[in-house]
Amino acid sequence: MFQPALAELCLSTGKRQIHISDMNDRPTTLFPLLAFMLLLPGALPVHAWTGALPQGGELRVDPDTRRAWRVEGDTARPMWDGVHRLEDGSVVIIRDGTAVPSEQMLNTWESRPERVDELEGRPCEQLERRVCGPADECRASAGCLNARRLLNLEREAQRRAPFDAGARPETEVADQCRAALADPAFPACSKGVDAAIVTHCQTLVERVCGADGHCSKSPACPPARQLLDQEDRERTGAPPGAVTPSGAQCRDALGNAFFAPCD
Numbered sequence: 001m002f003q004p005a006l007a008e009l010c011l012s013t014g015k016r017q018i019h020i021s022d023m024n025d026r027p028t029t030l031f032p033l034l035a036f037m038l039l040l041p042g043a044l045p046v047h048a049w050t051g052a053l054p055q056g057g058e059l060r061v062d063p064d065t066r067r068a069w070r071v072e073g074d075t076a077r078p079m080w081d082g083v084h085r086l087e088d089g090s091v092v093i094i095r096d097g098t099a100v101p102s103e104q105m106l107n108t109w110e111s112r113p114e115r116v117d118e119l120e121g122r123p124c125e126q127l128e129r130r131v132c133g134p135a136d137e138c139r140a141s142a143g144c145l146n147a148r149r150l151l152n153l154e155r156e157a158q159r160r161a162p163f164d165a166g167a168r169p170e171t172e173v174a175d176q177c178r179a180a181l182a183d184p185a186f187p188a189c190s191k192g193v194d195a196a197i198v199t200h201c202q203t204l205v206e207r208v209c210g211a212d213g214h215c216s217k218s219p220a221c222p223p224a225r226q227l228l229d230q231e232d233r234e235r236t237g238a239p240p241g242a243v244t245p246s247g248a249q250c251r252d253a254l255g256n257a258f259f260a261p262c263d
Helices: 030-039 103-110 123-132 142-160 173-180 200-209 221-235 245-253
Strands: 008-013 016-021 049-052 058-061 068-072 075-078 082-085 091-095
Touching: 049 103, 123 142, 123 173, 142 173, 200 221, 200 245, 221 245
Parallel strands: 016 075
Antiparallel strands: 008 016, 049 058, 058 068, 068 075, 082 091
C-alpha cells in the first residue's frame, strides 16, 4: 500500500529499481511522483551535463529543460536553488530549479545532434528562449524578466490543470505569449554566447531586483541595473570572465546592506 508520508516512490525499470524523492522529503501524493518518471536517472538525455558533488553523488542538468537533479545511485532529487560548488572547485547556480548554463555545459550540449522545432507549440518557452537567449545571455534584461514572469504564470496554470490534461496542457497564458512574440517590448536577445558567464553585476541585479523583476521599484534596483549597463560596455573586447571596474563595484556591493536581497 502506498504511504504518502514516505515521500518516496520506488519504481521498477527492468532490473533496476529507481527511487524518486521530492526535494524536501515532504509528504506528497502518487500522481506528482509518477510524473517524475520522465526524468529518471537512467532516462536522462545522453547529452545531459553531469558534475561530481563533493559530498558524493552528482549534479545532472537536462540540455532541453535545464532542470537540475542531484543523483545518488538510483535516487534522483531536484536540486535546490542556490550556488553549488562542485568537486573540481567550479560552481553551478540553480534558480527556480533550473541551472544557469556554464561554459562546460554549453560545450557538452553543443556536441549533441540538432533538434528541429523542439519548442513547437510551447509559445511561452519559445518567448523565454528568444528573449533571454539560448544560453541565458540576456537574463537580466527587462524583456527576459517579463518573459519569465509569463512562463511562471503558465507553469502555475499547468500545475492547476486536471491530471488527465497532459504534461503541458494549453493555458490562457499561451495566447499572451504568442502576442508577446511579435511585441517590440520583448526583443530577441542579441548577445553572444560568452555572455552566459555569470558576472558580479548580473548576480547583484538578480539579487536586488528579483529573478522575475518583482523588486524593480526598490531603491537599490536602479543603481544595480546602472552598474550592469556599465559592466556590459566594459566587457566589450575584454577577455571572457575578466572582472571589469564596474564588476568590482558590484562585487563589493554584494556585501553592502543598501543592496538588500529582494524578499
